[in-house]
Amino acid sequence: xxxxxxxxxxxxxxxxxxxxxxxxxxxxxxxxxxxxxxxxxxxxxxxxxxxxxxxxxxxxxxxxxxxxxxxxxxxxxxxxxxxxxxxxxxxxxxxxxxxxxxxxxxxxxxxxxxxxxxxxxxxxxxxxxxxxxxxxxxxxxxxxxxxxxxxxxxxxxxxxxxxxxxxxxxxxx
Numbered sequence: 152x153x154x155x156x157x158x159x160x161x162x163x164x165x166x167x168x169x170x171x172x173x174x175x176x177x178x179x180x181x182x183x184x185x186x187x188x189x190x191x192x193x194x195x196x197x198x199x200x201x202x203x204x205x206x207x208x209x210x211x212x213x214x215x216x217x218x219x220x221x222x223x224x225x226x227x228x229x230x231x232x233x234x235x236x237x238x239x240x241x242x243x244x245x246x247x248x249x250x251x252x253x254x255x256x257x258x259x260x261x262x263x264x265x266x267x268x269x270x271x272x273x274x275x276x277x278x279x280x281x282x283x284x285x286x287x288x289x290x291x292x293x294x295x296x297x298x299x300x301x302x303x304x305x306x307x308x309x310x311x312x313x314x315x316x317x318x319x320x321x322x323x324x
Contacts, residue, residue: 160303161193167310168199168248173277175306176246177203178216178237180228181254181270185299201246206237212253216240229253229265231282234273242275248310249275250302256294270298276309 168175177186187203190196204215209228212218218236226232230253237251254270261267268289273282283305287297307313 157189157300157303158193160307161190161196164303164307164310165193165195165199167307171247171277173199173247174201174245175199175248175250176201176241176244177249178241178251179203179205180207180212180237180252181256182252182295182299182302183207185295186250186252186302189299189303201244204241212237216251217243227262227265229255229262229269229271231271231273231284234271235280235282238273238275238280246275247277248306250306251275252298252302254294254298256291256298258291268294270294270301272298272302272305274302274305274309276306279309281305281309 179186184203184205190200206212206215209223213220216237217240218233222232222236234251234253237253238249241249251273252270255261255265255267257267268287270285270287271282272285273280285298285301287294
């Protein structure tokens, strides 16, 4: 991930949210609130950022965000389906835009087929949702920073009508 300052990216997101009169919220697991911290570092964020939920455990994902236990049982905590349900829960809380992240930042936690660095990200803008599974190299901090950046890029792309397709295709839900 590029270590460039995300201020321009966040400003573009903020401009689009303000044009629409929308509120943004976050649902984070492996990033532990890093997206919310990054957003609120920009002055004026209280005009468009409603808040965030750090749901590190399954019960919090289920209780606070409404993630169905069946989704977690069938697909796992680290899955696009769980990320989609997490971001959908933000809509239930009144946000029109959102980002959700669940993944394995490491150094432990790898599962068969889901190595350290596997992160599932979902973004929501109005009635549209995108989800992507990414595999980020590096240690815990690099994975968390890369996931934060990718989530911001996904939401900015949705709001501005761009597609950010890489090796992992974005899935419209």
